[in-house]
Amino acid sequence: MIKRRNKIKLKEKYFKQNGGLLLKQQLTTFDGSVDTRKLFNSKELDKATDHFNIDRILGQGGQGTVYKGMLADGRIVAVKKSKAVDKAKLQEFINEVVILSQINHRNVVKLLGCCLETEVPLLVYEFIQNGTLFHYLHDQNENLPFTWDMRLRIAIEIAGALSYLHSSASIPIYHRDIKTSNILLDDKYRAKVADFGTSRSIPIDDTHLTTKVQGTLGYFDPDYFQSNQFTDKSDIYSFGVVLVELLTGQKPIFSTMTEEGRSLASYFINSMEENKVCDILDAQVKLGKEEEIMVMANLAIRCLNLQGKQRPTMREVAMELERIRTLEKNNSVQPGAGNLVYWDQELFEAWDGSTSTGSTFNSTSTPSTDTKPLLF
Structure with missing residues (x-):
């Protein structure tokens, strides 16, 4: 029970540290409720990427590493694991989530959601097969x-x-x-x-x-x-x-x-x-x-x-x-x-x-x- 409680507290700490409260506020819909479809938990993304297996890496860049994953419902996704986040990078992360949540266009990559329960934020996108x-x-x-x-x-x-x-x-x-x-x-x-x-x-x-x-x-x-x-x-x-x-x-x-x-x-x-x-x-x-x-x-x-x-x-x-x-x-x-x-x-x-x-x-x-x- 103590371990479970500590784990919950750690997730809450990461959620606040990764701007979760601000993001929740900005993702609140007009009727006053949060679109929970955009908030993934750490367990399902860990499972989706086979514990972020190096064999699942799609690419690496200045902002983080992208892994190929499969959700429980069978959808193939790209999970971007950010690098260590300072305040400036955190603002970029929140900004990307908020902006992509407003966009619905066939030629703009679709953001499925994010996870804030981990040490660094995770972004979940539709999987784009053929690279850049x-x-x-x-x-x-x-x-x-x-x-x-x-x-x-x-x-x-x-x-x-x-x-x-x-x-x-x-x-x-x-x-x-x-x-x-x-x-x-x-x-x-x-x-x-x-x-x-x-x-x-x-x-x-x-x-x-x-x-x-x-x-x-x-x-x-x-x-x-x-x-x-x-x-x-x-x-x-x-x-x-x-x-x-x-x-x-x-x-x-x-x-x-x-x-x-x-x-x-x-x-x-x-x-x-x-x-x-x-x-x-x-x-x-x-x-x-x-x-x-x-x-x-x-x-x-x-x-x-x-x-x-x-x-x-x-x-x-x-x-x-x-x-x-x-x-x-x-x-x-x-x-x-x-x-x-x-x-x-x-x-x-x-x-x-x-x-x-x-x-x-x-x-x-x-x-x-x-x-x-x-x-x-």
């Missing part, structure tokens, strides 16, 4: 060509999810960490936007979020860096980098001897200005229709505009990508987006230099398994 878009772009499998049609469809799905977050959710949500390693692919290779730890809900009357500058090297919005004001257009800049990755198959930061520390965004813009974009397109992309490819390339340029106000909205981006699907029927290009917009060359070169791996900015974020998040 980053993996498929940069470690391509010859047995599964990553075709132009697949890339276009995935771009449309991501844009649709972000458009929903920005303008169709009950409260606008800025993701704040759009990158290919945060895009998962399911069993049919449909895109699922994931990792909402740094996301924020924005009151409808507000146009930006003033915050400590945070982002991932290569995807970082230069306008946000200068102003400390994160807007919906900052997500659009990051999405522009994702479009360029889909087009070129290149990583967001070059690591070759001749291009060390140079951003893919700047390299792509230079190639467009010099009419050499075909030289850097991925081999699979070159097999697609030229007019479709150039519409996406032009759209990427607009998303990467140095001035955030000059970028399109996410809804406009989604509509533009959808229009590409009609090009084959119409046999004509109708970009509907106006002329190409390039960065001022001096500012462009200055920004390109500031994102090099030799930057004097300090990184205090924990690096992920692919690119290194920077907290300036």
Whole structure:
């Protein structure tokens, strides 16, 4: 009885330590009751993952380890076991649970619930079978060509999810960490936007979020860096980098001897200005229709505009990508987006230099398994 009582007390301690009271308050439904389906107990998750067996590990990153598990009802899930949680990380954890609890979109990863009874918090997601878009772009499998049609469809799905977050959710949500390693692919290779730890809900009357500058090297919005004001257009800049990755198959930061520390965004813009974009397109992309490819390339340029106000909205981006699907029927290009917009060359070169791996900015974020998040 003493051991059982101590065990209960320890679970209560962890629950409070992991922000359980705050989370319960924020997950309370309008009728005053808590949605208990989102709160798992430690015993069922321990059993689901075979006591967090190393053979069940799906991946490891800066925020924790993800295990494959099977619940008592037969559902296959992904259980993320967080690393040691300080107050800042705890806020990210609670934030992700609250935000994902508000979202219901086919191209956003579904959070099934969480567990707060353990030493570190556990998040339970739907199981996404085929890993990250980053993996498929940069470690391509010859047995599964990553075709132009697949890339276009995935771009449309991501844009649709972000458009929903920005303008169709009950409260606008800025993701704040759009990158290919945060895009998962399911069993049919449909895109699922994931990792909402740094996301924020924005009151409808507000146009930006003033915050400590945070982002991932290569995807970082230069306008946000200068102003400390994160807007919906900052997500659009990051999405522009994702479009360029889909087009070129290149990583967001070059690591070759001749291009060390140079951003893919700047390299792509230079190639467009010099009419050499075909030289850097991925081999699979070159097999697609030229007019479709150039519409996406032009759209990427607009998303990467140095001035955030000059970028399109996410809804406009989604509509533009959808229009590409009609090009084959119409046999004509109708970009509907106006002329190409390039960065001022001096500012462009200055920004390109500031994102090099030799930057004097300090990184205090924990690096992920692919690119290194920077907290300036």
